[in-house]
Amino acid sequence: MSDKQGGEKQKIVIVGGGFGGVRAALQLAKESFAEITLVSDREDFYFYPRLYHTATGGSEHSAIIPLARLVKNKGIELKIARLESVDSAGHTIMLDDKSTILYDKLIIALGVITNYFGIPGLAENSYGIKSLHEVEAFKRHLHSQLIATHEPDLNYIIVGGGPTGIELAGDMGSYLRELMRRHHIKHRAVHIDLVEAMPHLMPRMPKYIGRKIERRLRKLGVKLYLNSKVEGASANELTVSGKPISSHTIVWTAGMANNPFFTPDNFTFSPRKKILVDEFLRAEGQKDIFVIGDNAETKNSGMAQTALHDADFVVHNLRFEREGRPKLAYRAKEPFYITPVGRRWASFVWKSMHFYGWAGWLLRDVADLRGFLELESIPAAAEQWAAEFDHEDLCPICGTS
Numbered sequence: 001m002s003d004k005q006g007g008e009k010q011k012i013v014i015v016g017g018g019f020g021g022v023r024a025a026l027q028l029a030k031e032s033f034a035e036i037t038l039v040s041d042r043e044d045f046y047f048y049p050r051l052y053h054t055a056t057g058g059s060e061h062s063a064i065i066p067l068a069r070l071v072k073n074k075g076i077e078l079k080i081a082r083l084e085s086v087d088s089a090g091h092t093i094m095l096d097d098k099s100t101i102l103y104d105k106l107i108i109a110l111g112v113i114t115n116y117f118g119i120p121g122l123a124e125n126s127y128g129i130k131s132l133h134e135v136e137a138f139k140r141h142l143h144s145q146l147i148a149t150h151e152p153d154l155n156y157i158i159v160g161g162g163p164t165g166i167e168l169a170g171d172m173g174s175y176l177r178e179l180m181r182r183h184h185i186k187h188r189a190v191h192i193d194l195v196e197a198m199p200h201l202m203p204r205m206p207k208y209i210g211r212k213i214e215r216r217l218r219k220l221g222v223k224l225y226l227n228s229k230v231e232g233a234s235a236n237e238l239t240v241s242g243k244p245i246s247s248h249t250i251v252w253t254a255g256m257a258n259n260p261f262f263t264p265d266n267f268t269f270s271p272r273k274k275i276l277v278d279e280f281l282r283a284e285g286q287k288d289i290f291v292i293g294d295n296a297e298t299k300n301s302g303m304a305q306t307a308l309h310d311a312d313f314v315v316h317n318l319r320f321e322r323e324g325r326p327k328l329a330y331r332a333k334e335p336f337y338i339t340p341v342g343r344r345w346a347s348f349v350w351k352s353m354h355f356y357g358w359a360g361w362l363l364r365d366v367a368d369l370r371g372f373l374e375l376e377s378i379p380a381a382a383e384q385w386a387a388e389f390d391h392e393d394l395c396p397i398c399g400t401s
Helices: 019-028 049-057 067-071 134-149 162-182 207-219 306-322 360-371 378-389
Strands: 010-015 034-040 045-047 063-066 075-080 083-087 094-096 100-102 105-108 112-114 155-160 192-195 222-225 230-233 237-240 244-246 251-253 256-258 290-292 337-340 345-348 353-357
Touching: 010 019, 010 306, 019 034, 019 067, 019 105, 019 306, 034 067, 045 067, 049 134, 049 162, 049 360, 063 067, 063 256, 067 075, 075 162, 075 256, 105 306, 134 162, 155 162, 162 192, 162 207, 162 337, 207 222, 207 345, 337 360, 345 360, 353 360, 360 378
Parallel strands: 010 034, 010 105, 034 075, 105 290, 155 192, 155 251, 192 222
Antiparallel strands: 045 063, 083 094, 094 100, 112 256, 230 237, 237 244, 337 345, 345 353
């Protein structure tokens, strides 16, 4: 197959159905030289900035988009499978269904996984909100615990003072009160605890930003355990800096690790366990394999905005390379940081600009809409954005509204 210029089309395989992978596929679909295959181990795209909202009563449709819908009529082949291995010499990848795919260029954007840092009992006795499966398990637990005991847990403990932990802690209280009302349970005080190992929240940001968020959380009734180390967990308690806190509801948001697909046999790791890449985001020592987003050792790796920027950068250079033009060297893009803390309040930070409260919340809504527009048409993005105002219809345990 050839493109409009008469040359053979490049077989470009993208592995990963997150921000970076989907954006790269959609941008390449606009190029006549590309024959695109998108490989993902799940059928849906997760809009991670909204998963915490889904975990606290928002509709799952506000955070989940079927990949088939995103690539429909775009000339992108979608394959649902997990990447098993890469043969860089043979320019092929093998998937867990034992099929192989030939590539001219390979873009890897696998995202990260939860890291429990070897803390005893934590994996078995905590909940997560990084996937729809985890969110559903967490919500079933909240509903079933209230139905069984007719009162809230002694303590709802969230571990991790980054954006996800803060967002969840800010919304948990109001969600639990709503659940008690819906299940006709007498209102009782709800105790939300947030545990962070560093001396202040948002440890990657300047201290004054974390302090502003701390004040907001305390106003919402959240108890903060700062400079506190999690040492173990059981079905009944979490041990923090040598002291047990009674709880049947522990949510872990504190640690992430690079995808286990990457090994030192095939890729070179940085001290942060990210994959070393060159100025074109190619894996070190590879001329046809690109690593982008959370997996790559770049300045702002770990942000959705960075994954989108990386995808656009790689597509841009693939076009330049095809046209015989000099490629550009990678330059990190300064992201903005938006952290919702309860209803109608958010912290917005971009360079020297800081907004808090309603202004931050409005900018957060604008940022969500912009994020959807990176992936969908204006009507589809607007519809997806508006789903934030929908709520879960039925109790996942008893089926009542």
